[in-house]
Amino acid sequence: MAEDNTIFIGEKPFMNYVTAVVMQFTTKNASDIFIKARGKFISRAVDVAEVSSKRFLNGQADVGDIKIDSEEFTNKEGRQVRVSTIEITLKRK
């Protein structure tokens, strides 16, 4: 399932995410994995993609498609809020 290959970036320690990405490729033999984040975690998602692909999976996986989008939702105060999203694909070489 596609969802199994998706890593959502949040507040956990940085290396947790890098390890999760590397494990998907090395032990679960994934061909594509999707790194997703919203709002302020977008910068971190790019860091996870860069460190995973360049430092740990160098030669095994590359950054593929990158998509950005917006989500609208209603916050606790009842206001309409827009938040940016990113999806970075890492592809097995």
Next chain:
Amino acid sequence: MAEDNTIFIGEKPFMNYVTAVVMQFTTKNASDIFIKARGKFISRAVDVAEVSSKRFLNGQADVGDIKIDSEEFTNKEGRQVRVSTIEITLKRK
């Protein structure tokens, strides 16, 4: 020159960047503009691209290629530091 069509995202008020992007399309008649950022400003660059293209340039410009990369440099303490970068292209429709 390509550099004229590049907007670097930093600490200025958010709408300064959105205005700069919209002006490039509307008064300077650019066909492509490049939104660039490093480190923590990457999230903001995505926000600028999303708000500019969806709220202000809807129908006039779309998000095109998105590239991420890393830069290595030596910081004030003499340590080697890695920082992620992003370049988001907005293309006139």
